[in-house]
Amino acid sequence: MSKGHNVLEVHADAWTGPGGPQDVFAREDPDWPLPRIVSGDDIYLYDQAGNRYIDVSSGPVASNLGHNNRRVIETIKHQAETLCFAQSRVARTNENMELAEKLALTAGDGYERAFFVSGGSEAIDTAVKFSRQWAFANGEKDRKKVISFMPSYHGGLISTIGFGGDEVPLEVFDGMMQVSEKIPAPMSYRPPDGLTPEQNEDRIIGLFQETVDRVGPEKVLAFMYEPVGGVATGCNVLSNRFLKAIRQICTTHGILMIADEVMAGAGRTGKFLAASHTPDGMPDLIVLAKGIGAGYTPLGIMLAPAAMVDRLAKMLGYPYGHTAAANPLSCAIGTAALEETLERDLIGNAERMGQYLTDRLWALAEESPVIGDVRGRGLLLATEVVANRETKERFPADVVAPDMIRRLGFNHGLTIYGRRTNNGKFGDWIMTSPPLIITAEQIDEMVERFGATLKDFADEAVRAGAKVA
Numbered sequence: 001m002s003k004g005h006n007v008l009e010v011h012a013d014a015w016t017g018p019g020g021p022q023d024v025f026a027r028e029d030p031d032w033p034l035p036r037i038v039s040g041d042d043i044y045l046y047d048q049a050g051n052r053y054i055d056v057s058s059g060p061v062a063s064n065l066g067h068n069n070r071r072v073i074e075t076i077k078h079q080a081e082t083l084c085f086a087q088s089r090v091a092r093t094n095e096n097m098e099l100a101e102k103l104a105l106t107a108g109d110g111y112e113r114a115f116f117v118s119g120g121s122e123a124i125d126t127a128v129k130f131s132r133q134w135a136f137a138n139g140e141k142d143r144k145k146v147i148s149f150m151p152s153y154h155g156g157l158i159s160t161i162g163f164g165g166d167e168v169p170l171e172v173f174d175g176m177m178q179v180s181e182k183i184p185a186p187m188s189y190r191p192p193d194g195l196t197p198e199q200n201e202d203r204i205i206g207l208f209q210e211t212v213d214r215v216g217p218e219k220v221l222a223f224m225y226e227p228v229g230g231v232a233t234g235c236n237v238l239s240n241r242f243l244k245a246i247r248q249i250c251t252t253h254g255i256l257m258i259a260d261e262v263m264a265g266a267g268r269t270g271k272f273l274a275a276s277h278t279p280d281g282m283p284d285l286i287v288l289a290k291g292i293g294a295g296y297t298p299l300g301i302m303l304a305p306a307a308m309v310d311r312l313a314k315m316l317g318y319p320y321g322h323t324a325a326a327n328p329l330s331c332a333i334g335t336a337a338l339e340e341t342l343e344r345d346l347i348g349n350a351e352r353m354g355q356y357l358t359d360r361l362w363a364l365a366e367e368s369p370v371i372g373d374v375r376g377r378g379l380l381l382a383t384e385v386v387a388n389r390e391t392k393e394r395f396p397a398d399v400v401a402p403d404m405i406r407r408l409g410f411n412h413g414l415t416i417y418g419r420r421t422n423n424g425k426f427g428d429w430i431m432t433s434p435p436l437i438i439t440a441e442q443i444d445e446m447v448e449r450f451g452a453t454l455k456d457f458a459d460e461a462v463r464a465g466a467k468v469a
């Protein structure tokens with residue numbers, strides 16, 4: 001067990017001097033400064049006072065291998081001494097080719113080519129640019145429109161925010177973005193108008209077809225979606241029947257499907273590709289990031305079929321890149337992370353431990369009145385909190401549950417990722433998505449501490465005026 005935590009005492013350093021940590025840019029409560037983390041090992045992070053925290057959400061669902069992974073660290077050392085950089089438009093590198101080959105073999109047929117960038121948003125931008133280049137090269141010059149879900153998240157660049165479904169940044173950056181057409185995400189926990197989840201899916205498939213017809217099928221470039229959602233939906237899972245129907249419409253009209261697996265890919269859901277859970281609705285392009293670099297390097301990837309890439313190469317090609325794209329240091333780290341994931345069967349562990357954690361969280365829900373839903377796939381799991389479990393009522397606007405739980409978690413030795421999206425309109429949840437290396441014993445401890453955190457949260461929410469039933 002960890003030492004007692006008193007974050008307020010240890011970290012009462014609201015920043016007033018020059019410089020400061022990244023969070024000076026966010027509107028954080030100065031009474032609750034973030035712990036200052038100085039080291040990590042396994043599923044744990046340690047602050048400067050020696051307090052231990054379980055990394056409940058793998059950072060922002062990135063640290064798939066946990067911390068201090070020896071194989072990756074030895075790779076970093078070796079690669080740093082061998083070759084850190086050679087620009088991919090100037091020279092080929094073994095590291096780039098090795099990772100591309102391993103990824104293609106792991107991802108399977110249809111995803112033979114890999115384009116490397118520095119993170120998820122850049123990779124989403126790449127997938128849309130690649131789609132447009134493909135359409136342009138094929139003479140389909142009207143294809144410009146992307147369709148995506150409300151709610152959703154597809155990255156934080158001016159070029160990607162507009163594809164996401166969060167009304168708050170869409171308002172702030174209005175007029176500056178390429179805004180997608182939105183259809184409702186088939187949220188399983190609160191389907192509207194008394195519909196069953198399946199009836200709601202059918203309604204949305206109809207809305208997708210209507211949107212394609214309204215925009216004009218020849219003008220729609222791509223449909224972008226998260227096979228298993230992240231923070232925007234609290235891990236809402238898309239079904240095979242739903243994606244099969246969407247696939248049929250896309251195929252009929254030559255619309256590309258782009259699966260955003262920035263969070264869901266790289267084994268987290270219990271399969272290397274989250275798309276493999278829904279085999280009748282396979283996408284054309286897949287975007288990976290987070291778990292691919294596993295927190296050891298910035299790395300994002302677009303996977304594409306050789307049939308498209310090789311044909312495009314004979315036409316206009318795809319000549320766009322970034323300075324750090326496919327740099328050998330990041331590629332070597334990506335290969336080490338992938339080998340570690342495969343050789344230790346962390347994908348199998350994600351499936352097994354995902355089931356175990358789901359069961360434990362539902363058992364916790366028997367005692368905790370604020371747990372409304374637990375959903376996701378493998379170890380991509382979210383826990384939705386509600387004021388009333390019977391009615392699924394959300395917390396009032398001023399009870400910002402993800403922030404409160406995140407902060408209270410520090411006192412129980414937990415670092416937790418959650419942030420309110422869409423002003424809480426679709427609900428509040430936090431990411432219960434630990435590293436893929438987690439064991440059952442570690443889950444037991446994590447859930448116990450999480451239960452204590454939720455108890456404190458419920459008490460605090462009541463003090464703040466919420467009615468918890």
Ligand SMILES: Cc1ncc(COP(=O)(O)O)c(C=O)c1O
Pocket residue numbers: 060119120121122124153154155156226230231260261262263289290
């Ligand atoms: C589904 C999804 N897409 C895209 C992104 C953007 O990735 P990055 O933060 O690496 O730019 C994220 C990040 O959280 C994400 O979860």
